[in-house]
Amino acid sequence: MNLRPSAPFSRPGWRLWPGLAIAGALVVLAMAGLGALVWEASLPDMNELWRSRYLRTVVAFTVWQAFLSVVLSLLVAIPVARILARQSGFPGRVVLLRLMELSLVLPSIVAVSGLVSVYGRQGWLTGFANDWLGASWNLYGINGIVLAHVFFNAPLAARILLQAIESAPTSQLRVAAQLGLGRWWYWRAVEWPAVKPIMPGLAALVFTLCFTSFAIVMTLGGGPAATTIEVAIYQSLRFEFDAGQAALLAMVQLAICGFLWWLAARDGLTASLLPDRQVASHRSKAGSSFWARSGDAAALGLFVLFLVTPLIAILLRGLPGIGSAFFPEGSFSVNPALLDATLRSLAIALPAGLMSVSASLLILACGTAAFQPAITRLTNVAAYLPLMVPPLVLGTGLFLLFRPNLGSSSEGLILVTLINAMMALPFVLQMLRGPMGNLDSASRQQADQLGVLGWYRWRWLHWPRMRRPLALAMAYGTGLSLGDFGVIALFGSPGQPTLPVLLYQQLGSYRIDAAAATGLWLVLLLLMLFSLFNWLGSPLFNAGLASKSSRTVPEPEHA
Amino acid sequence: MLEVKNLVFAYPDQKAPWNFQFSVAPGQCIAIHGASGSGKSTLMNLLAGFLEPQSGDILWQGKSLRHRPPWHRPMTSVFQEHNLFEHLSVEANIGLGIHPGLKLTQEDQLAIERGLQSVGLGGFGKRIPGDLSGGQRQRVALLRTILRQQPMMLLDEPLTGLDSDTRDLLRQLLLEQKALGSLIVLASHDDEDRQVLADSICRL
Numbered sequence: 001m002n003l004r005p006s007a008p009f010s011r012p013g014w015r016l017w018p019g020l021a022i023a024g025a026l027v028v029l030a031m032a033g034l035g036a037l038v039w040e041a042s043l044p045d046m047n048e049l050w051r052s053r054y055l056r057t058v059v060a061f062t063v064w065q066a067f068l069s070v071v072l073s074l075l076v077a078i079p080v081a082r083i084l085a086r087q088s089g090f091p092g093r094v095v096l097l098r099l100m101e102l103s104l105v106l107p108s109i110v111a112v113s114g115l116v117s118v119y120g121r122q123g124w125l126t127g128f129a130n131d132w133l134g135a136s137w138n139l140y141g142i143n144g145i146v147l148a149h150v151f152f153n154a155p156l157a158a159r160i161l162l163q164a165i166e167s168a169p170t171s172q173l174r175v176a177a178q179l180g181l182g183r184w185w186y187w188r189a190v191e192w193p194a195v196k197p198i199m200p201g202l203a204a205l206v207f208t209l210c211f212t213s214f215a216i217v218m219t220l221g222g223g224p225a226a227t228t229i230e231v232a233i234y235q236s237l238r239f240e241f242d243a244g245q246a247a248l249l250a251m252v253q254l255a256i257c258g259f260l261w262w263l264a265a266r267d268g269l270t271a272s273l274l275p276d277r278q279v280a281s282h283r284s285k286a287g288s289s290f291w292a293r294s295g296d297a298a299a300l301g302l303f304v305l306f307l308v309t310p311l312i313a314i315l316l317r318g319l320p321g322i323g324s325a326f327f328p329e330g331s332f333s334v335n336p337a338l339l340d341a342t343l344r345s346l347a348i349a350l351p352a353g354l355m356s357v358s359a360s361l362l363i364l365a366c367g368t369a370a371f372q373p374a375i376t377r378l379t380n381v382a383a384y385l386p387l388m389v390p391p392l393v394l395g396t397g398l399f400l401l402f403r404p405n406l407g408s409s410s411e412g413l414i415l416v417t418l419i420n421a422m423m424a425l426p427f428v429l430q431m432l433r434g435p436m437g438n439l440d441s442a443s444r445q446q447a448d449q450l451g452v453l454g455w456y457r458w459r460w461l462h463w464p465r466m467r468r469p470l471a472l473a474m475a476y477g478t479g480l481s482l483g484d485f486g487v488i489a490l491f492g493s494p495g496q497p498t499l500p501v502l503l504y505q506q507l508g509s510y511r512i513d514a515a516a517a518t519g520l521w522l523v524l525l526l527l528m529l530f531s532l533f534n535w536l537g538s539p540l541f542n543a544g545l546a547s548k549s550s551r552t553v554p555e556p557e558h559a
Numbered sequence: 560m561l562e563v564k565n566l567v568f569a570y571p572d573q574k575a576p577w578n579f580q581f582s583v584a585p586g587q588c589i590a591i592h593g594a595s596g597s598g599k600s601t602l603m604n605l606l607a608g609f610l611e612p613q614s615g616d617i618l619w620q621g622k623s624l625r626h627r628p629p630w631h632r633p634m635t636s637v638f639q640e641h642n643l644f645e646h647l648s649v650e651a652n653i654g655l656g657i658h659p660g661l662k663l664t665q666e667d668q669l670a671i672e673r674g675l676q677s678v679g680l681g682g683f684g685k686r687i688p689g690d691l692s693g694g695q696r697q698r699v700a701l702l703r704t705i706l707r708q709q710p711m712m713l714l715d716e717p718l719t720g721l722d723s724d725t726r727d728l729l730r731q732l733l734l735e736q737k738a739l740g741s742l743i744v745l746a747s748h749d750d751e752d753r754q755v756l757a758d759s760i761c762r763l
Contacts, residue, residue, distance in 0.1 A: 007659055442641035445609050450707070451630035451659040460661060464646045 010454030012369055019366025020375060022359050023382035026422065030389050033397025034254065040243045040400045054224065055232075055245075059252055062211060062228040065142055069149035069210040070203055076154035080303050081161035082191060083296045090297075097162075099307060100155035104427065105476055105526065107483025108152065108215040109500045110519040113507070114310030115139070115148055115220075117317055124309070144220035149210045155307060160202055161195050168194040183292075204264035208257055208387055215485040215500070219507070229253045233396055234489060243400055250396050254389060261387065311523075317513075318520025325517035337502065338518065342525065345482055345498040348417050349529075353478030355421035357470060360429040364436045383429045391423045395487050412491040420481035427480065428473045435469040436462070471537025475530045482526060499525070560584050561711060561742055566615035568598075568605055576613065577601065581761045585710060588733075588743035590753040593763030599746035602763075603715045606744065607636050619711070630659075634711035635704040639719050642700035643688040649675070649699050650684040656703035674702045678728065694725035701729055711742045718752055730755050 118125050119139045126137055168190050176190050214230045221227055229249050236246040328335050367379040398415060439461060447457055485500040492501055499522045506515035562582040569576030577598045583589045591599050604610040606617060608629035617624045624632050643652045653671050654661050675681055678698040688696055697717060704712055718726045733756055737743060745756055753760060
């Protein structure tokens, strides 16, 4: 018998145990954090919640603004997704889709500065509304919070809904095209059945993101009447040193988010909760007439304006000051504050991105290798835990747990990196889940028979399929961490700011030009990172490194 | 000698389970014959270790293969289609049959080159399967099976749908392998394939 050389890491344990250990560690970490909260607050008295008017207001406001944000985001997202599905061939569609995906990682504190430029007291649109419509508008308070949440979540929701609509069965699309169904019946027969299964998960995702929103509420909240639980936790810990109140609020937040996710996940969360970029196009009668196309173009134009004007504002406001931000007062040496903040941000974001990608891969490998449903459930729970246990709640628990030992700022930064990696995990994992699982059964059987296992299987079968999604996931993981202003605000030291913290400090001291320049620099840094990772994942880069034996599995042109 | 002893298998919704039993000597070809759904492909998958039988055993040279994973069974399969990794070049597809990590010596590379020439695919090494016709793909798959040098070949309708020239070429290659001592289990609808290649027939 011809003995085959055995592949490195080919024992089943190599796929199972590392991922299981990470999943277990995630659950333990979350439980430890929560346990510390309960311990510190010595089983907080829930009655206090009803006695304190402040706490009642905070909880009610958090739920109300999140509810409004979900409703408005979906009201914007559904028509946009339908238009994008109908009109699949217009120039700039790919750029628009990319822009919509970018909203997931656009640092909220930077986006807020753009929104202020457009909708603030001196904003472009506010001036127009006051002069021409006689309407008064105040961005600060619930108006601004909900507007910012819609700005962030409507594009993401539209992108996910588009994905769902375009994954409708081809047979249904053909029948609908042949019958020439109009818009309403097209929605009833094709689009609604496609989006219905993901609606609970999508609504839960948007609700959680708005419910746990921190930077937006900090900057646009405008006082105690517009404070969310996440901000109240921060204030309790940072300014009032009231761990008990923080614990109580954290548990309320966890209970509401956990209940919501349990409700949404009862029928099983679908894999299409995040766009996987494999979007196909189809034709229907509903969007083909001149008037239909004109109406779609007008509606889409409004959406693009809504999406792009704050970004243009960031560019226009930041551009004049970017030179002096780097080289203050004609100095030839780089501004040390900006340089340090940039390096500190990268020192946190790059390891956090790498950790989230590595942990996702190992958890996914464990999920596919496990034969016991309990292990698969554990990996699923661990993967989505950061969505159910918001990072600030987790951070609060870990802060309390490690508080006596959190002596140096570097230890705090390590914790920030860890929590940022956890925070990115559900998003990164969802991006990699599809490509990791798309090895067809025929290829798996061939590989099994040929002994292409372990490292060899990864190298020759998974890697060519995964390198682009991995690069993209790394970009998102890093980007999410780069723009983080929640965890760093809790653990970071004001004397050692990251870029978002520096921006917040500049805004707080009314150095508006400097803040605008820092915001622009943060966005540019993000774009540079995305370009870098895009290049690293492209066949162009890999052609120089890899042998000519394999090709990157091509993505569709529009993806 | 390959011995299939009371190998019992049924899919969850299947009322009457299959029971396979036959034996073949090295250098011989057994043709598995039967209508669609009679269990030909299932038998091939059981032999290869892709399916787990409910009872019975598979013996090779007197040793049980039943609990061995596919990569530890002395056989290579060729199906009617989907035999190649679509993103890998022809050379890499064949090379993975020689070394599962594609660590090829110069001799291996030379063997691939000569093999490709012998099946009329000289100069096709850098192409990917998507650039080949159905017949060319089957030639690549069969060449990989030959260069893998395992004592058994499991062929599940490998010549179906090919043009007559390609069928003649592949039949000739299989006859050569038989003469060199390979044991062939052939599932085929085609009478001519059975007449040319098979030494015995197992009806399902």
